[in-house]
Amino acid sequence: MQLQQLAYFVAVAETRHFTHAAERMRVAQPSLSKQIRTLETELGAPLFSRARGNVTLTPAGEALLPLARRMLADAETARREVAELAGLRRGRVRLGATPSLCAGLLADALARFHRDYPGVELLVEESGSRDLVRDLARGQLDLALIILPLQSSDPSLVTEEILRENLVVASPPGRRRPYMRIEDLRGRPLVMFRRGYDLREATLTACRQAGFEPRFAVEGGEMDAVLRFVEAGLGIAVVPSMVLDGRPGLAGTPLAPPGLRRTIALAHRKDVEPTRAAEAFRATLLYYLAEAAHDGSLPQGIELISSD
Numbered sequence: 001m002q003l004q005q006l007a008y009f010v011a012v013a014e015t016r017h018f019t020h021a022a023e024r025m026r027v028a029q030p031s032l033s034k035q036i037r038t039l040e041t042e043l044g045a046p047l048f049s050r051a052r053g054n055v056t057l058t059p060a061g062e063a064l065l066p067l068a069r070r071m072l073a074d075a076e077t078a079r080r081e082v083a084e085l086a087g088l089r090r091g092r093v094r095l096g097a098t099p100s101l102c103a104g105l106l107a108d109a110l111a112r113f114h115r116d117y118p119g120v121e122l123l124v125e126e127s128g129s130r131d132l133v134r135d136l137a138r139g140q141l142d143l144a145l146i147i148l149p150l151q152s153s154d155p156s157l158v159t160e161e162i163l164r165e166n167l168v169v170a171s172p173p174g175r176r177r178p179y180m181r182i183e184d185l186r187g188r189p190l191v192m193f194r195r196g197y198d199l200r201e202a203t204l205t206a207c208r209q210a211g212f213e214p215r216f217a218v219e220g221g222e223m224d225a226v227l228r229f230v231e232a233g234l235g236i237a238v239v240p241s242m243v244l245d246g247r248p249g250l251a252g253t254p255l256a257p258p259g260l261r262r263t264i265a266l267a268h269r270k271d272v273e274p275t276r277a278a279e280a281f282r283a284t285l286l287y288y289l290a291e292a293a294h295d296g297s298l299p300q301g302i303e304l305i306s307s308d
Helices: 003-015 018-025 028-044 059-083 097-105 106-115 127-139 199-211 223-233 275-297
Strands: 091-097 122-127 145-146 157-171 191-192 217-223 238-241 251-255 261-269 303-304
Touching: 003 018, 003 028, 003 059, 018 028, 091 097, 091 127, 091 275, 097 106, 097 122, 097 223, 106 122, 106 251, 106 275, 127 145, 127 199, 127 261, 145 157, 157 223, 157 275, 191 223, 191 238, 199 238, 199 261, 217 223, 223 238, 238 261, 261 275, 275 303
Parallel strands: 091 122, 091 145, 191 217
Antiparallel strands: 145 261, 157 238, 157 251, 157 261, 157 303
């Protein structure tokens, strides 16, 4: 089994078309088809069903696809790790982060890292925490800033708690209460994040523990869309306090004690050592956060977790 064969297999699986896969891989279609047949022979099972011109994965192909993606990702990581041995003049960091962090803390940390390591390529994936955990497990990310606790136990990840942040109720400016209780959300129209966001699960869990099902005015948005919908008066939303900075069209009402808080952690796969570039980014990020905590420039509602 060769990595090239696996790359051809993944291309066909994703395009569901041999000619399109060959174009993506920049190889002649007969050569790609031959390599797929060789792989099928070696594995002892067909990987694709080609009935009536439709290309679909067989059960064997379905089983191989996530493994092939991970093997290709790991091979690319290994290649870049070797290239990084020349003093981090080259390399790559594939970083995942939630939208609230991308819009807040992360930009300045990335700028500092780019200044110190200009030859290292930075790739940032912005998504909900549950999606980032999935991408880490698949080998598609080197590091990710995720939210704890995880929705499901995943022993394949190493997590390092770095920050805690408060959640608030976002609404248009106007007459405000000093605080709100979770029970005050009963019957109020909520703007709800799409599935895959930890904020969605945190809000639903808190409401259900208070004995009611929340009412959605609209659901399915990303962070920017949710905030804009709240500004437009469609409803209220539970969000991290720091995303309201620079948004005069929104106000944040604290939740009554004990409130809602979440823990931000830096995570990587347990079975793959982070590359030198990823370790350098981790060090840069932690140093930047420590400086920000010391000089009081962390966004409101954010607290650094001591790494003693």
